[in-house]
Amino acid sequence: MTKTAVVCMEEVHKTYYLGETQIEALCGIDLTIEKGEFVAVWGPSGSGKSTLCNLIGMVDSPNSGNILFQGQEIILLSDEERTELRNKSIGFIFQTFNLMPVLSALENVMLPLQIRGVPSKIVREKAMNILDELGIVDYIAHRPHKLSGGQQRRVAIARALITEPALVIADEPTANLDSDNARKIIDLMRKINSLKGTIFLFSTHDQRLLDRVHRQIQLEDGVIVDDKLREKS
Amino acid sequence: MITWIKIGIRNLYKNKRRSLFTIGAISLGFAAVNIFGGFTNYMYTNLKQSFIYGQGNGHLTVFKKGFSGEGKIDPLKYLIAEAEMKTIRGFCMKDSRVLMVTPQLRISGLLSNGEVSTIFIAGGRVPSEIRFINSQAKGLLSENKFFEGKQLEDNITYGVGLSKGLAKKLGLSLNSGAIAMSPTVEGLLNALDAQVFQLFDSPAETLDDKLMIVPLKFAQLLYDTSSVDRLTVLLDDDKHIESVKAFLEQGLKQKGLAVEIKQWRELSSFYKKTKDMFDTIFIFIFVIVFIIVVMSIINTISMAVMERTREVGTLRTLGVKRKRIIELFAIESGLLGIMGSIIGMLLTLAIWIGIQIWEPTWIPPHITIRVPLEVYLVPGYIILSFLCLVVLSVVAAAFPARKAAHMSIVDALGHV
Numbered sequence: 111m112t113k114t115a116v117v118c119m120e121e122v123h124k125t126y127y128l129g130e131t132q133i134e135a136l137c138g139i140d141l142t143i144e145k146g147e148f149v150a151v152w153g154p155s156g157s158g159k160s161t162l163c164n165l166i167g168m169v170d171s172p173n174s175g176n177i178l179f180q181g182q183e184i185i186l187l188s189d190e191e192r193t194e195l196r197n198k199s200i201g202f203i204f205q206t207f208n209l210m211p212v213l214s215a216l217e218n219v220m221l222p223l224q225i226r227g228v229p230s231k232i233v234r235e236k237a238m239n240i241l242d243e244l245g246i247v248d249y250i251a252h253r254p255h256k257l258s259g260g261q262q263r264r265v266a267i268a269r270a271l272i273t274e275p276a277l278v279i280a281d282e283p284t285a286n287l288d289s290d291n292a293r294k295i296i297d298l299m300r301k302i303n304s305l306k307g308t309i310f311l312f313s314t315h316d317q318r319l320l321d322r323v324h325r326q327i328q329l330e331d332g333v334i335v336d337d338k339l340r341e342k343s
Numbered sequence: 344m345i346t347w348i349k350i351g352i353r354n355l356y357k358n359k360r361r362s363l364f365t366i367g368a369i370s371l372g373f374a375a376v377n378i379f380g381g382f383t384n385y386m387y388t389n390l391k392q393s394f395i396y397g398q399g400n401g402h403l404t405v406f407k408k409g410f411s412g413e414g415k416i417d418p419l420k421y422l423i424a425e426a427e428m429k430t431i432r433g434f435c436m437k438d439s440r441v442l443m444v445t446p447q448l449r450i451s452g453l454l455s456n457g458e459v460s461t462i463f464i465a466g467g468r469v470p471s472e473i474r475f476i477n478s479q480a481k482g483l484l485s486e487n488k489f490f491e492g493k494q495l496e497d498n499i500t501y502g503v504g505l506s507k508g509l510a511k512k513l514g515l516s517l518n519s520g521a522i523a524m525s526p527t528v529e530g531l532l533n534a535l536d537a538q539v540f541q542l543f544d545s546p547a548e549t550l551d552d553k554l555m556i557v558p559l560k561f562a563q564l565l566y567d568t569s570s571v572d573r574l575t576v577l578l579d580d581d582k583h584i585e586s587v588k589a590f591l592e593q594g595l596k597q598k599g600l601a602v603e604i605k606q607w608r609e610l611s612s613f614y615k616k617t618k619d620m621f622d623t624i625f626i627f628i629f630v631i632v633f634i635i636v637v638m639s640i641i642n643t644i645s646m647a648v649m650e651r652t653r654e655v656g657t658l659r660t661l662g663v664k665r666k667r668i669i670e671l672f673a674i675e676s677g678l679l680g681i682m683g684s685i686i687g688m689l690l691t692l693a694i695w696i697g698i699q700i701w702e703p704t705w706i707p708p709h710i711t712i713r714v715p716l717e718v719y720l721v722p723g724y725i726i727l728s729f730l731c732l733v734v735l736s737v738v739a740a741a742f743p744a745r746k747a748a749h750m751s752i753v754d755a756l757g758h759v
Contacts, residue, residue, distance in 0.1 A: 169756070193662055208653065210350070212354055
């Protein structure tokens, strides 16, 4: 593991059981992700993309192997410790946004810091700033069902960024977006990546996104078949 | 915490219909338990009032020591002599909490209409003093006359009261003449003329064909004695029962008097049996109602957990710990309990007001007149119901919430 590595995976295996059927989702993954990387994991359905992201995001545990996050061995942490570390250091952008339907846009963005116990006044100010940067400050009082898909996506991004995480994991962030909006979202995330050094890890099929990342990791049948850097553009 | 309460309230509002049904079940359960509890409380209070004031039995009764043991077989061996009676009475009246001490003598014998005779048992009492005890009753006992005819008088020894069953048995009516016969304390046969001044309903059905009330002098004349078998003590407040009893026991013992003092509860088997029965029924109702409420809450929260599984997965991903997930659903469930209980309180109050306005009446056991049917508001029951329902609501959420909290995050996020 290098000094700037945030994520380090060593010989990681993950197996799922569907009834009596055993599925090898990941087979001996070795992977390092450095600070400031803008990475996409891609491959066909069932290749293990989601499993890889789940393991890095500490919402799942490997069957064997080792995963280090910011130098800490994740498998040695308790559920509470992993939960705290997720809240502090990882932001999540879900494909279906997964916003809390009973909270407004502002309240959804505030949630991760409120979970940590940060005073509401400070959280509110931070959330307003992020929503302003993302251009949806006029909709802070709206609940998710009153927001368009694009607006919900921006709220989801804001929620992922409010804790100033070391890593943001985004699942198909440009799905169902037209080219113009997809470009805007990617530009936004690249801006944050370059300004703050936040790692962005995407799980995607979208070629438009793949063309804009610095590094592409191709998965097939649970194995990394290609891992290449692209020229930064 | 405020964020979780806010989420809880909004989720309850989001599923208005389901929440309303659950709150409705809780409030109805609350009202049912408290209305029934209020009714039983009304019954207990009136039975107590009836025994202490209505029947003139007072709060405490002083007997000769051994009366309640061997005295049941041979009560005449346990009479309190006149001198002792005066000493006991004088000592009791020194306590400012004692309103009245009145002597009584229970007698039995044969009552005849001149042609046929039948067994009677009678309480020989001082009519004016019993009237005083009656007058201390609250509510309908002090407002109603529970006999036909006229009052017995201290100085008209031959004026007696008969239970309606006894009068009917002997074909007697008001102002009829009768003859009471009995052995004296010495064992000699004695008889006295009597006139029926009043007819009353017996407090126990089994005594209806044999019960009489007579002036104490009548009883003493028939038994040829100046003794009594008990002294009835009336207090200013029943909360003083224990302390006055202890005071009298100690004081009378110091005076060298061998007595035993019984509280009214020990002497009223009807009150005890009725209270035990209603207490048992109340517990049954309490348990059944609360089981139904708990099951309703478990159902509601289980449905909420199922519908919000993905939301739970998201919260866990964002950094919410397992116990906080349980807290979230426990808060929602607790809010249902609180809202249901508050509405239940209002419903109880509305029913109580309705009864006050409607003023229904009924004929309780052992009484022939219609009396108001009342329900009391019992603060103790209301508070206990509130606490139980809120606690049960929170606990009921624990089972489904725990399951949600321990679900795999990946499975929860993938839940459709």
